[in-house]
Amino acid sequence: MSASFQNEFDRDRVAAEAEKTLRLIATLPAPKGIETRVKGRLQAVPSRPYVIEWPFSSRDGSGWMRGSGIRAAAAAAIVLIVAGGGWGVYSRTHVAQAPTALVAPAAQGGASGFTGANATRKPQTVVGPVVPTQSTPAQKTNSAKIAPALHRKSRHQSIAVKTVPATPAVQ
Amino acid sequence: MEIVESTVHEEACRQAQEEALSALVDQYATTLYRVAFSVLRNQSDAEDAVQETFLRVLRHRETLGEIRDHRVWLIRIVWNIVLDRKRRAKTRPETDDVAELARVLPATGLNAEERAAALQHHAHVLASVEKLPAREREVVMLSAFEELSSVEIASVLGVTESSVRSRLFRARNLLAELLQHPRSIR
Secondary structure (H helix, E strand, O other): OHHHHHHHHHHHHHHHHHHHHHHHHHOOOOOOOHHHHHHHHHHHOOOOOOOOOOOOOOOOOOOHHHOHHHHHHHHHHHHHHHHHHHHHHHHHOOOOOOOOOOOOOOOOOOOOOOOOOOOOOOOOOOOOOOOOOOOOHHHHHHHHHHHHHHHHOOOOOOOOOOOOOOOOOOO | OHHHHHHHHHHHHHHHHHHHHHHHHHHHHHHHHHHHHHHHOOHHHHHHHHHHHHHHHHHOHHHHHHOOOHHHHHHHHHHHHHHHHHHHOOOOOHHHHHHHHHHHOOOOOOOHHHHHHHHHHHHHHHHHHHHOOHHHHHHHHHHOOOOOOHHHHHHHHOOOHHHHHHHHHHHHHHHHHHHHOOOOOO
């Protein structure tokens, strides 16, 4: 009990000593002439805020722009100029209409899907070697059967005939 | 004619405001300097803070008539300025504080050894104060000004009076703890 009391007493004493230091600093005198220097600085500041003034207005406030009618007319003129300028820009601007449908370019080339892409110059390609095909006896009989059947079809009917090339005999 | 009269009136108002401002400088410049110095601990910085305070007042001189307590109002302005400056500036080394204190503290009645010991003690106290949490530190520093009551401190800090008292109680305990056991940091 007495130890805690002693502790508390010590704590108060230490805190009081610390506050004494702070109080000492708080009571330090200000440097001499501080008021004069502050006043001098305040006088150096322009009393009127620096703004760009209308060149024809007088400093005493009796300039021609002080009249309310003239001020209203000037304001109206500014509004008209701004509005006219805006309308001029708007009327000269032509906004392109968005296309309603897209036209796809005509497909070129055969069924293989490869085209020349409308190129002006096309490189000469080397013609590859042609391998002679040897038709087998079975194919010969097939073609002999198909030929009369094709002749029997009507002329108006379009028939896509896809002949299967014979397997080249690679030697 | 009306315009001329109003201009004359404006000029008279401006003149009155300048006189009021001049009176405020005469009356409170030293108080504001001491508040600023207690935080910044540098003569030229404190004087700059005082000048900035009155420049702010000059900018808002139209509101001078609406202020009830000019002293508390001015202390509040300078307090915000010095806290802002301290926040922006790098932490001053402790040796700078001691050197500045040695320059400004009165040395009458102290020999060289006592003076050195006193300076060391002050430096130790200031270092401990710096370790306090911001809220407690602000209250304990403002309470060192005998001319400021707890109500006025509350007004400067923008808190209630009971809050000032509780913070001051906490600050004293923490400060004593830090001075007795320097390594105890909360």
